[in-house]
Amino acid sequence: MSSTLPLSAAELVEQFKSRKLKVKSVVSDIFGHIKASEPKLNSFTALTEELAYQAADKMDAAYDKGDALPSPLAGVPISIKDNINIRGQKTTCCSAMLKDFVAPFDATVTQKVLAAGMVPVGKTNLDEFAMGSSTETSIFGTSRNPWDLARVPGGSSGGAAASVAAHQAFLALGSDTGGSIRQPAAYCGIVGIKPTYGRVSRFGLVAFASSLDQIGPLTKTVKDAALLLETICGHDVQDSTSADMPVPQFSAALGQDIKGMKIAIPKELSGDAISAPIAESLENAITFYKSQGAIVEWVSIESLKYAVPTYYIIAPAEASANLARFDGVRYGNRDRSSATLQAMIADSRGKGFGDEVKRRIVIGTYVLSSGYYDAYYLKAQKVRQLIKKDFMNLFQTYSAILMPTTPHPAFKVGEKINDPWSMYLEDISTIPANMAGLPALSVPSGVTNGLPIGLQIIGKPFDEATVLNLGHHLETQFNFHHRIPTGIQDLLK
Amino acid sequence: MSISESDINRVIKLAHLSLSPETVSRFSEQVGSIMGHMAVLSDAPIADLSPTDPNSPSTPVQADKVYTGFGDCASVNPVYMDGPYFVVPKIAGSDAE
Numbered sequence: 001m002s003s004t005l006p007l008s009a010a011e012l013v014e015q016f017k018s019r020k021l022k023v024k025s026v027v028s029d030i031f032g033h034i035k036a037s038e039p040k041l042n043s044f045t046a047l048t049e050e051l052a053y054q055a056a057d058k059m060d061a062a063y064d065k066g067d068a069l070p071s072p073l074a075g076v077p078i079s080i081k082d083n084i085n086i087r088g089q090k091t092t093c094c095s096a097m098l099k100d101f102v103a104p105f106d107a108t109v110t111q112k113v114l115a116a117g118m119v120p121v122g123k124t125n126l127d128e129f130a131m132g133s134s135t136e137t138s139i140f141g142t143s144r145n146p147w148d149l150a151r152v153p154g155g156s157s158g159g160a161a162a163s164v165a166a167h168q169a170f171l172a173l174g175s176d177t178g179g180s181i182r183q184p185a186a187y188c189g190i191v192g193i194k195p196t197y198g199r200v201s202r203f204g205l206v207a208f209a210s211s212l213d214q215i216g217p218l219t220k221t222v223k224d225a226a227l228l229l230e231t232i233c234g235h236d237v238q239d240s241t242s243a244d245m246p247v248p249q250f251s252a253a254l255g256q257d258i259k260g261m262k263i264a265i266p267k268e269l270s271g272d273a274i275s276a277p278i279a280e281s282l283e284n285a286i287t288f289y290k291s292q293g294a295i296v297e298w299v300s301i302e303s304l305k306y307a308v309p310t311y312y313i314i315a316p317a318e319a320s321a322n323l324a325r326f327d328g329v330r331y332g333n334r335d336r337s338s339a340t341l342q343a344m345i346a347d348s349r350g351k352g353f354g355d356e357v358k359r360r361i362v363i364g365t366y367v368l369s370s371g372y373y374d375a376y377y378l379k380a381q382k383v384r385q386l387i388k389k390d391f392m393n394l395f396q397t398y399s400a401i402l403m404p405t406t407p408h409p410a411f412k413v414g415e416k417i418n419d420p421w422s423m424y425l426e427d428i429s430t431i432p433a434n435m436a437g438l439p440a441l442s443v444p445s446g447v448t449n450g451l452p453i454g455l456q457i458i459g460k461p462f463d464e465a466t467v468l469n470l471g472h473h474l475e476t477q478f479n480f481h482h483r484i485p486t487g488i489q490d491l492l493k
Numbered sequence: 494m495s496i497s498e499s500d501i502n503r504v505i506k507l508a509h510l511s512l513s514p515e516t517v518s519r520f521s522e523q524v525g526s527i528m529g530h531m532a533v534l535s536d537a538p539i540a541d542l543s544p545t546d547p548n549s550p551s552t553p554v555q556a557d558k559v560y561t562g563f564g565d566c567a568s569v570n571p572v573y574m575d576g577p578y579f580v581v582p583k584i585a586g587s588d589a590e
Binding site for chain 2: 303305306308309310312313320324327342343345346347349350351353355358359361362363365366369376378379380381382383384385386388389420421424
């Protein structure tokens with residue numbers, strides 16, 4: 001198999017520019033590698049070969065002629081999570097409910113990556129409707145962690161993370177409602193960023209929890225993440241929650257001096273709350289940032305302990321409303337055996353949704369129902385403001401917050417699937433950034449027992465540049481991205 | 494905390510979901526256990542907090558006003574008014590289509 005696949009996206013583009021590599025030959029190598037490795041990994045729900053080769057030919061022509069390129073990522077193969085629309089392709093959300101749904105339009109992010117000349121190689125696996133932390137709730141089966149095939153890649157963007165870590169794609173688009181980009185990025189040893197809420201249009205993303213969902217990049221390096229983020233950001237009239245804010249050149253911020261920058265470390269997500277290797281990785285990062293002249297201080301964010309319970313009221317409440325449209329009439333597969341309209345709707349939903357989705361619909365409907373609304377939903381919304389206030393108070397003094405992305409490395413397939421609360425606690429470090437709408441990056445920070453671990457950097461609203469710059473500094477310490485995961489070393493040498 | 498099977502049956506009717514009796518029984522136990530973890534929120538110091546962003550307007554925006562005082566995140570786009578109505582950007586049939 002080609003030795004070019006472990007390159008970063010930015011490195012690959014240099015090869016295209018010098019014409020040492022053709023886009024089409026890389027795409028051909030990618031599909032060869034995907035087909036060889038999918039029996040092990042199950043990262044993809046569908047491949048988009050026709051689209052990929054069309055885009056590859058177009059970009060090769062542009063490189064050959066020396067035309068102006070549409071973006072710094074022209075010709076780079078990218079995978080797209082299967083809850084983001086590509087026109088004419090299935091968007092299944094890995095649910096029986098949508099297994100036959102073909103998207104009638106492109107998501108705004110899809111339009112942008114296609115216009116930028118990127119090459120879509122396929123749709124990636126996820127937990128059903130993005131509800132999960134392992135991909136175990138997908139109707140297509142569990143994706144596997146390329147570093148240990150007995151373990152999960154994380155979720156819900158587990159297929160996206162596995163595809164980048166296993167060099168089946170150079171870039172991926174995922175979505176993050178409570179950590180669904182950052183947790184799988186940490187488990188698979190890659191970079192993942194959830195942008196500020198409103199930074200990226202959600203038009204064409206199947207909604208899970210609309211006040212929390214954001215689309216973002218999963219990549220091999222921080223530079224690649226910055227370049228992809230520049231491409232997909234921006235105001236969109238088709239998403240009223242997208243922000244009309246200038247989009248900086250994030251990649252230009254990388255490598256800037258961090259001397260004197262103040263970084264906070266919340267003590268609530270350290271010590272006994274996390275596993276020893278991750279605590280050690282955090283200590284190493286603190287030492288490194290101090291060596292670069294940053295001022296690193298321990299702080300307390302007491303409201304962090306409320307984040308998971310708050311999230312698991314608000315997110316299911318929003319999900320129960322968003323998923324009401326899947327009734328076999330407006331959207332979704334219809335159960336044709338029912339005798340009445342009401343029975344048809346209930347049976348279509350009962351058969352179309354998996355257990356985790358139904359559990360969350362039940363929780364969401366319960367907390368919104370008469371007699372429980374004030375005790376749960378209203379209270380959770382107030383606690384959400386408390387969490388946001390605590391973060392904004394910290395940002396009066398600090399430029400960024402550093403914490404583990406996950407409390408431990410990737411867990412084994414089947415280890416948590418029958419214990420919902422244990423699975424929900426997987427998101428303990430990532431949920432706070434969604435609750436407060438803040439940008440948050442996960443960057444590889446080490447390896448323990450052959451498994452990657454990640455650290456998370458959270459920034460002020462719309463200050464992705466600082467977050468990416470701090471991640472870029474940390475990345476230089478580990479230089480992780482050329483490594484071939486142990487689970488696929490026989491395929492990619 | 495426990496949530497009875499009759500509570501689950503009431504909720505699934507509201508949610509238009511058909512579940513088998515076995516699933517109702519299992520969800521009763523699991524959802525009850527999950528909701529038990531929400532009890533910690535009773536300790537949160539939220540007496541003075543609004544359930545919505547304090548930077549957002551507390552009363553509906555009235556005619557002839559353009560509210561631009563939103564805080565960060567998604568609320569930075571001003572709301573434009575035409576008489577008593579919000580102005581909704583045209584999508585179908587627009588140049589962007």
